[in-house]
Amino acid sequence: MAQLEIRNLHVALEDGTEIVKGVDLKVDLGQKHAVMGPNGSGKSTLAYALMGHPAYVVTDGQILLDGEDIAELGADERAQRGLFLAFQYPHAIPGVTVTSFLRSAINANRKAASGGEDDPVPIPEFRTNLLAAMEELKVPRELASRYLNDGFSGGEKKRVEILQMAMLKPKIAVLDETDSGLDIDALRIVANGVNKLVGPETGALVITHYQRILDYVTPDFVHVFVDGRIVAEGGPELAHKLEAEGYEAFGSNGNGRGPS
């Protein structure tokens, strides 16, 4: 069984509108998957539903993480089981520094891992890990003491999303349009972070509109996502085909071939 297995997943908005219309997908540790689709195809809804956003209702199907159906769990419990979502638009939390937020998040996960007993990360260990991850991901030191995403540029937000991913070490990382709004340097850093993280203990699902990030993160599998469904699957060559022919070739009615 794959680490993340999505079976016949249907997701609707609270008003009943169905957005994700039956998706099957398996992501294993060590694998990089790309879900590529045009704007409005339901990619972000898929990402949010995987993480457990309350506004998106799973109406049918299963989300199995390590064999356990997590579709009914809250976002916190999914995170504690090793799921991570890098947000397209991360939210600002004024008054809470990146450092203090990260320590709280790590401690929340450690507490869950030790059956509800507090097990805070020793401060020196936390500091060492944080500094190493920041160095690795070229996150400027000063960001650590700024308030989370408060007044951050688009690039800073994305870097800090990747920093969170590196610190929380999820089993499955879902990246929702993490490449949007990044200049080429930032894109490289983000891609580098994904490449570093994916390995024997982590798999990634990169959701994107563009081929661009896939120049730096070579996916093992590509899934073309149109109108709430996966309409084509293949290896990295599929991304290039998409680049050349556009989403129209896969049945999209045209709102989406991106510049590249």
Next chain:
Amino acid sequence: MSSTHETDVVRGIRSDYKYGFSNPDDAKDYFFKSGRGISHEVVEAISEHKGEPEWMRQFRHKSLDYFLARPMPSWGADLSGIDFENIYYYIRPTEKQADSWEDLPPDIKDTWDKLGIPEAEKKYLAGVGAQYESEVVYHKLQADLEAKGVLFLDMDSGLREHEDIVKQYMGTIIPQNDNKFAALNSAVWSGGSFIYVPPGVRVEMPLQAYFRINAENMGQFERTLIIVDEDAYVHYVEGCTAPIYSSDSLHSAVVEIVVKPRGRCRYTTIQNWSNNVYNLVTKRAVAYEDATMEWVDGNLGSKVTMKYPAIWLMGERAHGEVLSIAFGGKGQHQDAGGKVVHVAPRTSSVITSKSISKDGGRAGYRGLLQVAKGAVGSKSKVVCDALILDEESRSDTYPYIQVDESDVELGHEATVSKIGEEQLFYLMSRGLSEAEASAMIVSGFVEPITKELPLEYAVEMNRLIQLQMEGSVG
């Protein structure tokens, strides 16, 4: 004077209020306890028992007349639940004050141990006063500060040992007839702190007073007077707790502060009364030339709080700051705020208020900014932010501004916000529970104030916020 039954029964203890314990055995051991209710006889008995000078005895009786004559305030929070006839106005738990924790009766010492006060004294305090019911039972000041002439006594000792200073200032900053509850305090006051910091002396570590109500239907009326002389500095911190009883207690303090030229006083309150305490406090400071007065006022506990720390800027370039946090949870009404009166030219002030309400609670800001004619070149900024955590809760802002001088610079900002579903989801997607995520957002909201606190108090404040947030979210 024995009635132990009202302290035997401790009902409805909130599981998240860790100070809700009481020491029921105490009640029968009290050294002196007045009967319930207020009268000239009670006032007489208190004054007599304390062996006070004649002028103080008269001050008390006059104050009681003012109290009896004044109507209850018709604005602010609902005070109709206060039964003045059911309150004990004076309870003296021990015969003598101790200057070492070991000398306290074991059950009282145990209370302070549970609250962590002796530990805090060792670590980061320059002096400690601990009031239990009506009297300060423990008092200690570091020897080097004593040698420099710093006075840090309980108010009763202050009156005995420095009657001239007390007589000179008491009731001058807050007249005994200032308001109904100041009048009540003036009539039955007991305990509180008396502080004098001589010219040029800087007390680098905080002085802390800790107030504990243990008996049910107790009225605690401490009286504090702080004189910071020229170029001197002091940071005074007060904390307070009480057990949870099914019927109410009353805490009504009066705090008067004088900051002389170039002096600076910071007064920090972490108010954590249990949810059966009416907390009706009058606090006022005057600041002279180039002096600075800062009120840092955190209101997390109590059933009802009405408190608006005030600063009168009497000398040129005096500066005043009020930082107020009010957290109104279930069944609580925090009517907090601040007042600044600019009397002298080129004075400046900042009022920052952060109020949070949840589970049907009310928290708000009620403030007065006044600039007198002639206070030219004065500047003031008022910022009131409210965070409302659910649909049942309420926040009110009453920013009164009265300006009689045209050459001034004033700013006022107010915001009201709610915790967004998206913010919560974002934090929860990192593994924080809904309660932890909400607490984090709230801690961030009050951070502009907690960052002003010494580390230990900032930690305490955040912990109290977390306790307030736990258990009822989700």
